[in-house]
Amino acid sequence: MRAVFGLVLIAGLGLAGFAVYMTKSQFAAYENELARQRAANGGMVDMVELYVANRPMKYGEVLKPEDVRKVKWPIHLQPEGVFYEEAALFPDNDRPRMMLRAIEPNEALTSVKLTKPGETAGITSLLHSGQSAASIKVDVASGVSGFLRPGNFVDVYWNGEIRTQQSSQEVTRLIETGLRVIAIDQSANVDVAQANVARTVTVAVNRNQALRINQAQSTGRLSLTLVGNPSESAEDGPVEMNQKELLGLADAPVVEEVIEKRECTIRTRRGAEVVEIPIPCTN
DSSP: OOHHHHHHHHHHHHHHEEEEEHHHHHHHHHHHHHHHHHTTTTTTOOOOEEEEEEOOTTTTTTOOGGEEEEEOOOOOOOOBBBBHHHHOOOSSSEEEEEEEESSSSOOBBGGBBOOTTTTOOOOGGGGOOOOOEEEEEOOTTTTTTGGGOOEEEEEEEEEEEESSSSOOEEEEEEEEEEEEEETTTOOOOOOOSSSSOEEEEEEOOOHHHHHHHHHHHHHHHHEEEESSSGGGGOOOSSOOOHHHHHHTTTOOOOOOOOOOOOOEEEEEEETTTEEEEEEOOHH
């Protein structure tokens, strides 16, 4: 068990280092593109003013006017959902915004990084219209060994026994694809770097998906698999595997029992003629 947790810790540190490397690479790409555009336009680049962070901020912090400033940004490199006006970023002083993820100085503020005015940084702010949150019980094996993060996408498999009048068999069936993870245990923070073995994974679902997950948990065991692109995880038709298919076992031939019909008679003489009369069989 200690070895497992050690591997999880090492993997978490590796993911954190990879995240830092990717952030530096993005800023380097931004600087290189800016220099290229300046050279192509004789040193002139079309700019737009937008709001960026003044300081590092963490998940759940309240955004205040002193935490931001306006800067000039290349118009063709601006992220989606940026804020150009203070009235749009701070529409009501009594209904502040909160951070939905960690942000670094000079990083552009966008709508996906902030709650709506007056909302808390809970899972309700991560649900789209018509969605609800459903929790799935997991362990170190069924929960992808603690590597899941809010914002990931997962496929859900049901493992259980299907019984009929003739037989029963263990089956694994894909019941949901491309569900978005919105919380791990009681945390919706997408910037957690350390890998932790979770007990529950909360996903965003519609009403029908919530019914399927609840029914599946009450009749069997659920396991999750991490998917990279949710649009590519969908399969045509049901995806299922049973023990016989897994081991390559053929179904035993069905032997039908043939029961011969018995006829019981008694013989009686009628003059010179012997006649057989059918009667019910007693044994």
